[in-house]
Amino acid sequence: MELKEISLQLEAGRAKEVKALVQQAIDEGFPADRILNEGLLAGMNAIGVRFRNNEVFVPEVLIAARAMKMGANVLKPLLTESGVQAAGRVCIGTVMGDLHDIGKNLVAMMMEGKGLEVIDIGTDVPPEQFIETAIEEDCQIICCSALLTTTMNVMGDVVRAAENAGIRDRVKIMVGGAPVTAAFAAQIGADAYTPDAASAAEQAAAFCREMKEKQAV
Amino acid sequence: MHARERVEAVLNGRKPDRIPNFNIVMFFSAKQGGRSFRDYVSDYRVLCDCDFAVSERYGIDMLSAISDPMREAEGFGARVRMPENGVPYSPVALIDDLYDAPDKLKPYDPYNGKRSEDRLRAIEHLQQYRGEYVIGGWVEGAFAEACDLRGINDFLTDIACEDEDAIHALLDITCRQAIRFATAQVKAGADIIGIGDAASSLISPAMYRTFAFPYQKAIVEAVHAAGGRTKLHICGNTSKVLDQMVETGSDIVDIDWMVDLRAARDAAKGRHTVICGNYDPVAILLQGTPELVRERVNACADLFDGGYISSAGCEVPMDTPEENLTAVLRALEERGV
DSSP states (O other), X not given: OOTHHHHHHHHXXXXXXXXXXXXXXXXXXXXXXXXXXXXXXXXXXXXXXXXXXXXXXXXXXXXXXXXXXXXXXXXHHHXXXXXXXXXXXXXXXXXXXXXXXXXXXXXXXXXXXXXXXXXXXXXXXXXXXXXHHHHHTTOSEEEEEOOOTTTTTHHHHHHHHHHHXXXXXXXXXXXXXXXOOHHHHHHHTOSEEOSSHHHHHHHHHHHXXXXXXXXXX | OOHHHHHHHHHTTOOOSSOOBOOOOSHHHHHHTTOOHHHHHHOHHHHHHHHHHHHHHHTOOEEEOOOOTXXXXXXXXXXXXXXXXXXXXXXXXXXXXXXXXXHHOOOOOSOSSSHHHHHHHHHHHHGGGTTTSEEEEEEEOHHHHHHHHHOHHHHHHHHHHSOHHHHHHHHHHHHHHHHHHHHHHHHHTOSEEEEEOGGGGGSOHHHIIIIIHHHHHHHHHHHHHTXXXXXXXXXXXXXXXXXXXXXXXXXXEEEOTTSOHHHHHHHTTTSOOEEEEEEOIIIIIITSXXXXXXXXXXXXXXXXXXXXXXXXXXXXXXXXXXXXXXXXXXXXXXXXX
């Protein structure tokens, strides 16, 4: 088989087929990291690009992500066994008072598609919880989402809470959501604003690479 | 001209004294009135008083009984929480299995003693101003309501992979209820029914054609048959479905800020559709200056020669500086038509 088959089925959102193909790839002796990168992540990346280009829409992304998850579950034990490391760790949630989670979910899916480990702390998350999770889970990135103009100011509280906890220099804080703008992100002292899910995932992956390189130096 | 004459003029293809202002005020209105949002969404007298004061002060031409998306879901039996100063929400989706929808969702009389009835009371209460203002009602579109009942993540997954008949069965129920609610609002004295179908901006044009368009059109036609007019309002980027939005036959098509207003204008060409929109509520109204507001209000209006109503792309944010909303009216008064 070719690993491309996995990515194509994933793009079409066919979860059962993806699961079966991942198993087949394992049985045929493909290394776990290649199945992950050339199969699952390649497919999720392709969907991400098509989503940003308005070629596919939210439902197609949701079922592709579901297919990725099914495939990843089959692969997980092997990845752990072979010591494959995530590209970075992100904790993500919608800020306190905001329950609109579809944008946050899409970003989380796209980030997983970039090989990042995503700790999804859900909706209506108080600033302290972002910080506690980032510390406990050793996250490089905190990602905050808000759909409402009434809740987006909480993002500024998250930045301040990170400062107060003394972790501001080791986490990047990313913000997004319909009312959020680059100017707003700059004003509250966040590290990045991204306008869509695919860009958010790319930005997060870039931050993680940067931080790894810095550590190496 | 007073507001009613002004709006009627535009809808009938005549020249108003100035372009009407259809800004949507909810949180802003409650705040200006010194009331909690919970009071605003649960007591029509509070909503009417706050909205009338804001409309008088900022020259908004329609008094609208609009507050939040959960009135219909609550009527179907969803548990709805009302935070003191947040949007009402349902902590658990009422429909946890798409295929259970027809058994679980029973049609109901909108005069149900709950917040559906409260909206009808608001419209009745607003009749005292109908000599001068147009009165607006509001319903959730069938697609948005299905998302409210089933949970948006689950329903958007359903439409990608579940049985089409089951999806239509749910949409058929939400559509019928929307029609019942909308026609009751027209009977209570609403001139224009807003149809809010936010989630339908998240799907492909093909899915929109199958799952959103037919129901929007059905609601529009039912409101027309009852003697009312419609404003189709879809939050988000609807660039790829502008033609379909116009094709619903809605009298007014309300466009969010991400859409190129020129494209919306062109989509409506050769029809009687009035386009409403679409400066950025956050970057312009909330974060901008009166000069910037004036510039953007004019830039939008400059694209039209009639058939246009001015508004931000979506709700006026709660913390919008008063001088910015004043600047909207100033700009419209200065320019005339």
